[in-house]
Amino acid sequence: MNSLAHRRYLKMNGLGNEIVVLDLRGTQLAVQPREARAIAAAARSRFDQLMVIHDADRPGADARVAIYNADGSASAACGNGTRCVAWAMTHDPAMARPHGETLVLDTDAGRLTAAAAGEFAFTVDMGEPRLRWDEIPLAEPFQDTRRIELQIGPIDAPILHSPSAVSMGNPHAIFWVDDPDAIDLGRIGPLLENHPLFPERANISLAHVAAPDRIVLRVWERGAGLTRACGSAACAALVAAVRLRLALRRAVVTLPGGDLEIEWRESDNHVLMTGPVELEHDGVLAPELFAGAA
Numbered sequence: 001m002n003s004l005a006h007r008r009y010l011k012m013n014g015l016g017n018e019i020v021v022l023d024l025r026g027t028q029l030a031v032q033p034r035e036a037r038a039i040a041a042a043a044r045s046r047f048d049q050l051m052v053i054h055d056a057d058r059p060g061a062d063a064r065v066a067i068y069n070a071d072g073s074a075s076a077a078c079g080n081g082t083r084c085v086a087w088a089m090t091h092d093p094a095m096a097r098p099h100g101e102t103l104v105l106d107t108d109a110g111r112l113t114a115a116a117a118g119e120f121a122f123t124v125d126m127g128e129p130r131l132r133w134d135e136i137p138l139a140e141p142f143q144d145t146r147r148i149e150l151q152i153g154p155i156d157a158p159i160l161h162s163p164s165a166v167s168m169g170n171p172h173a174i175f176w177v178d179d180p181d182a183i184d185l186g187r188i189g190p191l192l193e194n195h196p197l198f199p200e201r202a203n204i205s206l207a208h209v210a211a212p213d214r215i216v217l218r219v220w221e222r223g224a225g226l227t228r229a230c231g232s233a234a235c236a237a238l239v240a241a242v243r244l245r246l247a248l249r250r251a252v253v254t255l256p257g258g259d260l261e262i263e264w265r266e267s268d269n270h271v272l273m274t275g276p277v278e279l280e281h282d283g284v285l286a287p288e289l290f291a292g293a294a
């Protein structure tokens with residue numbers, strides 16, 4: 001029988017970004033990509049990201065968190081999912097453990113900290129943005145990643161062009177538009193996600209700077225498609241807007257699912273994200289989920 005069968009999970013969301021939280025601490029278990037895809041495919045556990053909590057493997061951390069997109073691909077960062085993990089580790093009867101003032105989580109994007117910002121809200125320190133072309137990563141050595149040479153559509157009338165590139169531990173391309181809803185992101189998202197300029201693919205955002213302290217954002221996520229919110233994209237868009245002198249270092253990012261407060265802190269170059277979490281239900285992973293996950 002599959003090691004994950006019958007394990008309890010939480011179905012949560014962060015501004016409508018569909019998250020499943022699985023706690024594998026105290027075990028040597030790990031999720032295989034094909035198993036992540038099987039869980040996502042199940043109607044009841046549809047998710048954009050699966051967040052797996054493992055025992056910490058470095059001193060000073062409360063846990064290590066592995067992140068999978070719906071297509072089974074791994075991601076180093078997931079802002080909305082990290083808030084959901086923080087809630088689970090501090091509020092869920094089975095997952096909560098004693099912790100310090102802030103929760104310390106190790107991810108492939110680095111060490112993050114999370115602190116409660118209300119009963120169903122958390123502030124996550126997402127760490128420093130990566131801005132060099134080879135950190136995004138990009139396939140060509142652009143010296144200025146505030147605007148890179150990429151366009152889609154007819155040469156003389158591109159639909160989108162000149163995006164900013166930022167990594168929050170995961171790759172983001174942000175296109176600046178007047179109306180994010182006027183573009184068929186569902187159609188061009190996959191073309192851009194898989195563009196050869198992005199060797200690790202990319203999350204694709206359409207951003208409109210409505211005011212120096214408000215950015216409207218829609219996101220086609222790498223490995224998940226159109227989502228109602230993307231926390232790391234909100235962080236990346238704020239950083240990119242500040243670099244282009246379009247926004248202040250602290251702004252509200254409005255996504256289809258709602259608002260996130262983002263701050264790119266000058267003192268330590270860290271990006272802070274504050275937003276809500278919602279618990280929808282808990283459940284157990286049915287064994288038949290893994291029957292055909294070959």
Ligand SMILES: N[C@H](CCC[C@H](N)C(=O)O)C(=O)O
Nearest residue numbers: 075078079080170230231232
């Ligand atoms: N699809 C992203 C991971 C999840 C990001 C998003 N859900 C968030 O809240 O940051 C990637 O593959 O880089």
